[in-house]
Amino acid sequence: MSFELTDEQLITRDAVRQFADSTVAPIAAEIDRDHRAPLENLPAMAELGLLGMTVPEELGGSGSGTVSYVIAVEELARRCASHAVIVEAHSSLCCWPIVAFGNPEQHQAYLPDLAGGAKIGAFCLTEPGAGTDAASLTSSARRDGDQWVLNGQKVFITNGGFADVFVVFARTDPEAPSAKGISAFIVDRQTAGLTVGDPERKLGIRGSSTTPVSFSDLRLPATSLLGREGQGFAIAMRTLDGGRTGIAAQALGIAQGAYETAVAYAKERIQFGRPIANLQAIQWMIADMATDLEAGRLLCYQAADLEERHLDFAIQASMAKLFCAPMSVRVASSAIQVLGGVGYTESYPVERAYRDAKITEIYEGTNEVQRLVISKSQLR
Amino acid sequence: MTIAVAYKWAPEAQEASVDAAGRVDFSRAKDKISDYDAVAIQVGRRLADATGQALVGVTVSGPQAGQPVATKAALARGLDSVLVLAEEGLDRIGPSATASLLAGLVRQLDDVSLVLAGDSSTDVGARMTATLLAGRLGWACLTDVEQLDWSGSDWSITRTQTWGVETFKVTGPAVLALSPTAAAVKAPGMKDILAAGKKPVRPVALTDLGLERPDQGETRATARLTGPSRQGVVIDVSDPDAAAAVLVAALRQSGLLVEGSQE
Numbered sequence: 306m307s308f309e310l311t312d313e314q315l316i317t318r319d320a321v322r323q324f325a326d327s328t329v330a331p332i333a334a335e336i337d338r339d340h341r342a343p344l345e346n347l348p349a350m351a352e353l354g355l356l357g358m359t360v361p362e363e364l365g366g367s368g369s370g371t372v373s374y375v376i377a378v379e380e381l382a383r384r385c386a387s388h389a390v391i392v393e394a395h396s397s398l399c400c401w402p403i404v405a406f407g408n409p410e411q412h413q414a415y416l417p418d419l420a421g422g423a424k425i426g427a428f429c430l431t432e433p434g435a436g437t438d439a440a441s442l443t444s445s446a447r448r449d450g451d452q453w454v455l456n457g458q459k460v461f462i463t464n465g466g467f468a469d470v471f472v473v474f475a476r477t478d479p480e481a482p483s484a485k486g487i488s489a490f491i492v493d494r495q496t497a498g499l500t501v502g503d504p505e506r507k508l509g510i511r512g513s514s515t516t517p518v519s520f521s522d523l524r525l526p527a528t529s530l531l532g533r534e535g536q537g538f539a540i541a542m543r544t545l546d547g548g549r550t551g552i553a554a555q556a557l558g559i560a561q562g563a564y565e566t567a568v569a570y571a572k573e574r575i576q577f578g579r580p581i582a583n584l585q586a587i588q589w590m591i592a593d594m595a596t597d598l599e600a601g602r603l604l605c606y607q608a609a610d611l612e613e614r615h616l617d618f619a620i621q622a623s624m625a626k627l628f629c630a631p632m633s634v635r636v637a638s639s640a641i642q643v644l645g646g647v648g649y650t651e652s653y654p655v656e657r658a659y660r661d662a663k664i665t666e667i668y669e670g671t672n673e674v675q676r677l678v679i680s681k682s683q684l685r
Numbered sequence: 686m687t688i689a690v691a692y693k694w695a696p697e698a699q700e701a702s703v704d705a706a707g708r709v710d711f712s713r714a715k716d717k718i719s720d721y722d723a724v725a726i727q728v729g730r731r732l733a734d735a736t737g738q739a740l741v742g743v744t745v746s747g748p749q750a751g752q753p754v755a756t757k758a759a760l761a762r763g764l765d766s767v768l769v770l771a772e773e774g775l776d777r778i779g780p781s782a783t784a785s786l787l788a789g790l791v792r793q794l795d796d797v798s799l800v801l802a803g804d805s806s807t808d809v810g811a812r813m814t815a816t817l818l819a820g821r822l823g824w825a826c827l828t829d830v831e832q833l834d835w836s837g838s839d840w841s842i843t844r845t846q847t848w849g850v851e852t853f854k855v856t857g858p859a860v861l862a863l864s865p866t867a868a869a870v871k872a873p874g875m876k877d878i879l880a881a882g883k884k885p886v887r888p889v890a891l892t893d894l895g896l897e898r899p900d901q902g903e904t905r906a907t908a909r910l911t912g913p914s915r916q917g918v919v920i921d922v923s924d925p926d927a928a929a930a931v932l933v934a935a936l937r938q939s940g941l942l943v944e945g946s947q948e
């Protein structure tokens with residue numbers, strides 16, 4: 306048993322950390338304040354290869370492996386959770402299902418552009434009436450000759466404002482039991498009938514574009530079906546299994562960034578004539594935060610390692626997300642506590658970390674859903 | 686033809702600490718490619734691509750520089766291969782001995798047109814290795830190089846001095862130490878990281894070079910921190926002109942603003 310990262314994973318961490326420090330950190334507060342996506346950084350992220358980590362080399366990606374990928378998401382989130390989720394939604398939720406379920410023509414048509422960052426991806430599952438209960442979705446795709454006609458409304462779509470490629474889930478068999486009648490499609494943004502609504506104003510991850518996307522008599526060629534007809538719900542669930550490791554990594558990175566700010570501040574802030582780091586009350590908070598981070602990192606990397614080795618990882622991914630998401634909120638909250646009043650202001654990034662951390666308890670399966678998944682596996 | 690880059694796998698200076706006695710402690714600092722050398726590798730990659738030459742890294746240090754993580758970190762930044770002399774104690778030799786050993790490595794390479802180096806290393810910061818290396822090789826040398834291009838017949842070099850900008854043409858083989866401003870260092874890409882493990886690493890022993898272990902004692906840094914201390918002066922800004930005058934006077938008094946400098 307080895308808990309050591311490989312050389313490549315260590316170098317990936319340093320490389321993404323260098324990028325996050327030099328390119329992401331300087332605009333993180335500003336994109337949060339202005340609720341705007343960091344589009345100016347997408348070319349540099351693409352050049353670094355951050356958008357092709359889940360795509361094999363022969364299809365234009367780097368095939369870096371899941372552990373390196375979660376390390377990259379973690380390092381981005383350490384500086385800016387919005388940059389991290391842009392990469393996560395693109396890589397885990399759009400590239401991955403096309404790699405796993407696409408046919409060779411779809412691979413060639415989409416993956417080189419997605420992996421190289423010429424196109425950005427998004428994932429459309431949630432609807433106004435179908436969140437946790439995704440199988441109750443009502444968007445429909447009806448066959449018309451050799452085309453599909455797509456109608457429906459999706460909400461909360463990450464990268465919606467600028468994505469070029471959408472993986473969309475719609476009901477193709479209204480007669481089949483709810484999860485069985487759903488299929489997945491690959492939809493280009495330019496297709497007539499696709500409308501992207503105004504971005505949501507959010508508590509956190511404000512640099513991530515979250516929009517409604519609707520389809521009105523949108524015509525798709527038969528070739529846009531991803532996987533088999535009726536396989537859509539299984540594709541969505543498999544995709545979210547992997548996505549959960551990515552969100553755990555995002556939560557971990559947010560917490561790590563907040564923790565580092567707290568440690569540095571505690572060593573410098575003088576009260577009662579000495580650094581507050583000398584106070585046991587502060588030391589205990591630091592100890593709890595460090596332990597939380599270590600536990601979260603082990604769970605997250607374990608899930609990623611299992612996935613990378615093509616072993617069952619879904620339960621570990623749920624556990625990693627269920628632990629890391631509330632841990633992130635907890636650590637960010639403690640970081641604010643260590644900083645005291647300034648921690649509550651925009652002078653330090655810990656208040657942003659606290660706001661950003663909350664979403665990790667909600668998207669790609671709420672805490673409650675992770676508990677359902679885990680308990681079901683335990684009580685089988 | 687080959688462009689060589691002398692690089693160092695050195696402790697990250699920002700992670701070093703200085704104790705009350707002024708001893709610089711690198712024990713908790715993680716090793717990495719020295720920031721200045723990353724500039725040299727990046728410039729070297731650009732020149733090697735422009736002139737169709739191979740780009741080979743040469744390094745002299747302790748065994749840690751020969752570990753795969755160290756060589757891969759260098760190769761991921763764009764080197765085609767590396768020549769590594771990594772033996773016990775060689776991380777503590779001074780610039781003069783380092784230059785002798787680097788010269789031995791450079792002589793192992795065929796047809797070297799240029800040796801590039803960082804401005805200095807992040808740990809020792811002697812700023813001498815490039816000059817000493819050029820002396821050992823008997824080659825031309827320039828330091829503080831900011832811009833470097835191949836004109837088709839010679840290397841054209843620009844550097845800024847306090848009095849203005851100098852340009853040079855260099856034809857023969859040369860050792861050039863690059864200024865940190867010669868390139869904005871990019872992080873290695875994900876594909877480069879994976880490709881690094883497939884590139885050649887040639888370990889070289891002192892005996893291969895026919896050289897003795899240098900006996901130079903150790904170089905240990907001590908430091909005295911002279912960081913700014915807070916004066917606690919609060920200036921009333923209700924009258925901006927008066928506030929500016931008070932600020933200038935306070936800066937003068939603290940020695941931060943000297944006569945004749947721009948106000």
Ligand SMILES: Cc1cc2nc3c(=O)[nH]c(=O)nc-3n(C[C@H](O)[C@H](O)[C@H](O)COP(=O)(O)OP(=O)(O)OC[C@H]3O[C@@H](n4cnc5c(N)ncnc54)[C@H](O)[C@@H]3O)c2cc1C
Binds near residue numbers: 427464
């Ligand atoms: C910023 C943001 C980005 C998002 N990005 C995407 C995206 O890119 N693509 C996409 O498809 N979706 C996306 N979503 C949607 C997200 O995945 C859903 O919001 C999430 O799955 C929860 O669904 P809901 O909001 O409808 O909540 P609901 O399902 O209405 O849940 C409300 C509450 O009830 C609880 N609950 C519901 N059912 C159960 C149950 N059976 N047992 C116990 N508790 C239950 C939930 O845990 C929650 O606490 C995003 C959401 C946000 C806010």
